[in-house]
Amino acid sequence: MTEGERFVGSLPVKLDFHDRSKRRSYDVTRRVAAHLVDNPALVEHGRAYLERCVRPDPAQARYYALWVELLRRDVRQIVRQMLEDTPQGDLLRDTQPVFVVISPEERRPPRDIERR
Numbered sequence: 001m002t003e004g005e006r007f008v009g010s011l012p013v014k015l016d017f018h019d020r021s022k023r024r025s026y027d028v029t030r031r032v033a034a035h036l037v038d039n040p041a042l043v044e045h046g047r048a049y050l051e052r053c054v055r056p057d058p059a060q061a062r063y064y065a066l067w068v069e070l071l072r073r074d075v076r077q078i079v080r081q082m083l084e085d086t087p088q089g090d091l092l093r094d095t096q097p098v099f100v101v102i103s104p105e106e107r108r109p110p111r112d113i114e115r116r
Helices: 003-011 020-038 042-054 056-070 077-083 087-095
Strands: none
Touching: 003 020, 003 077, 020 042, 020 077, 020 087, 042 056, 056 087, 077 087
């Protein structure tokens, strides 16, 4: 188990979801979050994505500003906010920049979660 996996595992886990899509988004974000803790340099990938894909779109100005501010913080603070069981956490999960590509194998939920 990596340091990132341990850190993410130590955070409160969201258990109530409106639909399967939100559950899947949360699970993928947990995996992304572990990668961020293990390799904080990935935050730069997120910044580059924001500059390239989000900043030019005026309709996304709010999300751009939100993420630019958040990415100035410590990686563990970023991860905590991304995984919060709050409307803000949900918004961050829905609008997160690309930090790392998660493999199809990593995207599969653990067996115990599939049964819920």
